[in-house]
Amino acid sequence: MSGLGESRKGAGPWGGVRPFSIKTKLGTLVVVSVLITTGLSMIAVHTKTELRFITVFSMIATLLITQFVAHSLTAPLDEMNAVARYISHGDYTRRVNDSRRDELGDLAHTINLMADELEAQNRQRKELVANVSHELRTPIAGLRAVLENVVDGFSAADPETMRTALKQTERLGRLVETLLDLSRLDNGVVPLRKRRFEVWPYLSGVLKEANMVASARGGLASDSGKHTRTDVHLHLDVHPPELTAHADPERIHQVVANLIDNAVKHSPPHGRVTVKARRGNTPESLDLEVLDEGPGIPESEWHRVFERFNRGAVRSPHGPGSDGGTGLGLAIARWAVDLHGGRIGVAESKRGCRIQVALPGLPGQRTAQ
Numbered sequence: 001m002s003g004l005g006e007s008r009k010g011a012g013p014w015g016g017v018r019p020f021s022i023k024t025k026l027g028t029l030v031v032v033s034v035l036i037t038t039g040l041s042m043i044a045v046h047t048k049t050e051l052r053f054i055t056v057f058s059m060i061a062t063l064l065i066t067q068f069v070a071h072s073l074t075a076p077l078d079e080m081n082a083v084a085r086y087i088s089h090g091d092y093t094r095r096v097n098d099s100r101r102d103e104l105g106d107l108a109h110t111i112n113l114m115a116d117e118l119e120a121q122n123r124q125r126k127e128l129v130a131n132v133s134h135e136l137r138t139p140i141a142g143l144r145a146v147l148e149n150v151v152d153g154f155s156a157a158d159p160e161t162m163r164t165a166l167k168q169t170e171r172l173g174r175l176v177e178t179l180l181d182l183s184r185l186d187n188g189v190v191p192l193r194k195r196r197f198e199v200w201p202y203l204s205g206v207l208k209e210a211n212m213v214a215s216a217r218g219g220l221a222s223d224s225g226k227h228t229r230t231d232v233h234l235h236l237d238v239h240p241p242e243l244t245a246h247a248d249p250e251r252i253h254q255v256v257a258n259l260i261d262n263a264v265k266h267s268p269p270h271g272r273v274t275v276k277a278r279r280g281n282t283p284e285s286l287d288l289e290v291l292d293e294g295p296g297i298p299e300s301e302w303h304r305v306f307e308r309f310n311r312g313a314v315r316s317p318h319g320p321g322s323d324g325g326t327g328l329g330l331a332i333a334r335w336a337v338d339l340h341g342g343r344i345g346v347a348e349s350k351r352g353c354r355i356q357v358a359l360p361g362l363p364g365q366r367t368a369q
Contacts, residue, residue: 029069033062076104080111092119139172192248192339196284199243199277200236206256207234207275210264232267234260238277246284246361251336255344258329259290259355266294266353285361292352302346305355306334333357 037058079096086094092115098108146165149155211234245252256275263273276289297305337344342359 026069029065032065033058036061036065073104076100076108080108083111083115087115087118090122092122136172136175139168139175143168143172192251194246194248194340196244196246197249199245199286200238200241202249202252203236203238203256203275203277206253207236207260210234210257210260231270232264233270233272234264235272235274236277237274240279243277243279243286244284245286245359247286247340247359251339252359255333255336255357256288256290258333259288259357261329262355263290263292263294263353267292268294280358280361282360283362286357286359288357288359289347289354290357291349291354294352296349296351296353297346305346306330306344 040054040058040061043054076097083094083096095112095115096108098105098112100108143165146155146161146168150157150161155161211230260273260275267273271293273293274289274291276291278287278289279285280287334344337357337359340359342357344355344357347354347356
């Protein structure tokens with residue numbers, strides 16, 4: 001901590017040494033006061049002016065200079081105090097003038113950054129409440145409609161009607177489970193249980209499970225990594241076949257399942273989704289890639305892909321059974337990768353969307369490619 005403080009000493013947000021620090025200003029004040037007193041004393045000696053007049057003039061000049069310097073230091077503090085008071089009452093739009101090139105300018109810059117962060121968090125909180133309310137309203141409204149029809153006698157409580165109600169209940173349960181997963185990941189309460197596993201049989205099982213879920217839930221809206229498209233072909237490409245990795249299989253399952261879900265939703269009819277796995281740069285590390293044949297993601301949207309409730313720029317999903325999801329799947333994938341200390345992002349692709357994941361594995365020497 002001391003090294004960090006020393007490295008930042010004398011440097012402001014401009015990246016260099018402060019030309020007008022408070023310490024410099026106070027030192028200049030002392031020097032100027034001494035020079036004024038000395039100059040007036042010399043004048044008194046040469047002009048034979050009485051010492052009391054020189055003393056009065058020296059005090060007046062020193063007080064005027066001190067008042068000017070004090071005002072330049074206290075005025076920004078008053079402004080910061082007023083802005084901080086507004087922020088404490090929930091008004092995050094106020095900003096402080098940070099044009100000064102001294103320690104007070106650094107403090108003003110920091111307060112503005114804090115206000116920006118609080119304003120962004122407040123906006124995200126409001127968006128979260130609005131989006132969660134919207135997502136919960138859909139299955140609840142569907143379930144209520146089914147039950148009202150049964151109660152009013154418009155529909156019989158036959159197995160088909162109960163299956164419809166069950167589908168809506170399951171969708172609601174998966175959405176709540178997704179939100180809980182995201183909350184656990186945010187709070188860091190999800191422990192990692194890393195172990196060594198063989199990549200080919202593991203990913204093959206994930207793809208088979210995705211296909212089985214899609215077949216069993218055909219026609220049901222998708223959430224939390226469970227797609228409903230049965231017309232999209234899933235292809236697995238692992239090299240070398242004996243590839244192994246060291247990670248938490250449960251969390252990696254979330255990553256792969258949600259990436260497949262996203263790729264399938266945006267695939268054209270009878271499209272193809274490819275899951276590739278390669279050895280990384282360190283022992284037991286793993287590089288994953290999920291590629292689809294959909295419309296792709298504009299480069300301007302790459303930085304927003306993994307934000308919560310972000311559904312992308314595509315207005316309508318492709319193929320039957322795809323409703324665009326909740327926009328939480330990729331956010332969960334990102335946090336699961338972050339827990340491993342890995343990286344996830346969108347990569348350039350001639351066709352469709354390509355998302356790459358790099359998991360660090362075991363620390364050690366770089367492996368030969």
